[in-house]
Amino acid sequence: MIVYIAYPTSLNLQSANALQTFTTLRELRARRPDTLALIPRWGNEPSRFFEVGVVHLPRPAIGKLSRLYKSTLLYYLEHSAFAAMTATVVALHRHHVQAVYIRQPIIAAWWAGVFGPRLGLPVIYEAHDLESRNPSRAKEPWARGLLDLIDRTALCRSSAVVSLTDNFRRLLAQIEWRDPAEVAVIPDAYDEQVFLPQDRAACRRGLGLPADAPIVAYAGMTFAHRWLDGLLSAIRRLRAIYPTLIGIIIGGRPGERAALAAHALSEGLRVAETTAMPADLYLLPPRPQPEVVSCLGAANVLVIPDTVTDVTASPLKLFEYMALGLPIVLPAIPALYEILPSHLAYSFTRRDLNGLQAALTAALAERDPALATERQRLAAEHTYGRRAERIIALVEQVAQRTL
Structure with a gap:
């Protein structure tokens, strides 16, 4: 079983990361129907992700408090709470899990540093950049050390890293955070069912x-x-x-x-x-x-x-x-x-x-x-089909390494 954990910003596919997550899961589950996908959902919010067999967990909407106190740290708390929720669910299936695949930095840090080792499960982190360079990162001066901790834990302690580009893969090698052999380059993709040449x-x-x-x-x-x-x-x-x-x-x-x-x-x-x-x-x-x-x-x-x-x-x-x-x-x-x-x-x-x-x-x-x-x-x-195949190949490689 592959566990896929994500935190899309739109359940109705009104953002790029939601589209990527949805279409990747569509192709992943077509090839590996045993994939357990976990994403959050607030109340009875409509969700297109039901179409791809996702399990929705209650969203611990701590980030909504940012209306009262504007800080990304509240979202970090929200993502941390969700990471703990996913660990509780995955623990029930841990004997059938090949790897836990995560595309959100805070959740990946918790899994790479705590939950993965505790449950004896390999963790693969799909990194889209350093959190310390995220335009939406926590801006409090004292939080700089926290950002570095998040990046180092997610990127250095995961079993493998997925990078969208070879440029980022080389950067991780240059700063001596990761052996290039442990970083797979799996670029983004397009939906071949929709984007076709036009008249x-x-x-x-x-x-x-x-x-x-x-x-x-x-x-x-x-x-x-x-x-x-x-x-x-x-x-x-x-x-x-x-x-x-x-x-x-x-x-x-x-x-x-x-x-x-x-x-x-x-x-x-x-x-x-x-x-x-x-x-x-x-x-x-x-x-x-x-x-x-x-x-x-x-x-x-x-x-x-x-x-x-x-x-x-x-x-x-x-x-x-x-x-x-x-x-x-x-x-x-x-x-x-x-x-x-x-x-x-x-x-x-x-x-x-x-x-x-x-x-x-x-x-x-x-x-x-x-x-x-x-x-x-x-x-x-x-295509997203090729992307899913690359993810599956990496999961199997990592699972074989940890046997």
Whole structure:
């Protein structure tokens, strides 16, 4: 049995980590039906995770107290309480468990340092970055030592570590926290059931968009740290060269979209929230993935203005964009080149507006269909099915090592 423990931020798949967790579990349970997946749920909150056979444990919602006292430490307490709850459940099955796979740092630290050794179970930690570099980390000065303890315990005492990138794997070796042989690189993935090459003309007809206008598109669940204001400035500049150019941004919270709309208006762009109205920029609210695919399929170029992380950068949208085959503009970050080689992308120096404009211009001029085919071929190596198979292979390897 594989035990998979996660703490998705949305049970209705309105966040990237929830989508990744859901689709990974869908493919994992298709291959290993004995997988025991444990996630929290607050009261009778609706959850898509029932569809993949997840066991919901009551969410110890200590973090909600942050409305009274704003501190990430309250969420650390919440995650710690949930870790103890999962240990109680797993203890009942411990003789059948091959390994406990965890993708949340606080829970991983408790399991690697306490519960795993007590129950005699190997722990695999899927690290998405150091907690000490998390933008949402505890900011209290005295908590710096706690952050280091969390990182060291989760990363150094787990039986194995999963990294999204080889860059992060090398970092762990450089700081002498982990032997590279004990770190498996398992990148993010895309849902091959949803993200397929599209007919651009058909997508535009369905959305009511002009047939011939150049379109630049971005899709993301949140706009924080993504430099979308830079993208808006680049779109305004490009319209001097391509007067009919249209920008499409899909996703984000209402407040973030309002801030982007204000910035777009300051750039002199006409803004709309529906493609039923003529506009220079469409700021579309979150929508189901099939509708996102249609919006992206209508574009000439897909863009990643920036990433939240650096050495661990492995955004879901990169894999989804690749599956569509369209030209991709992205910052020159080595972790991204691990997935998409530089000759298949149009890159720019991070946060360089002139560079972003030049990259978008070059991408709009792409005419070689072989590049699209090559992007799709590379994407096919990163489906969620392949990701699940890599996880299973690692679990079996770790379980064999601990016999």
